Amino acid sequence: MAICTHLAEAKETPPQGNGCKECLEIGWRWVHLRTCLECGHVGCCDSSRGKHATAxxxxxxxxVVQSAEPGESWKWCYVDEALAP
Structure with missing residues (x-):
């Protein structure tokens, strides 16, 4: 099984806001937030209406995204569909 290099190389990038940028612009609510570790974009999870992190x-x-939820620090790689605690 191949090891995901994206997770190993991901750097901690500060979030560029306190909520899902797209949901805030259109007035939607979200379930959970994810932060892109490359640029800091904050988007909502796939359980949310907009699925903006995946978009x-x-x-x-x-x-790679990281959970932006309090008390969570896991990371997810979309390319390899891999999770890092």
Whole structure:
């Protein structure tokens, strides 16, 4: 099984806001937030109406997000579909 290099190389990037940018612009609510570790974009999770974190990956090809939820620090690689605690 191949090891995900995206997770190993991901750097901690500060979030660029306190909520999902797209949801805030259109007045939607979200369930959980994810922060892109490449650019700091904050987007909502796939359980949210907009699925903006995943949409950001598809648009920008930034592979790794980190949970932006208090008490959580896990990371997810969209490319390899890999989770890091």
């Amino acid at each position: 950001h990956f598809h648009e920008e090809k930034h592979p």
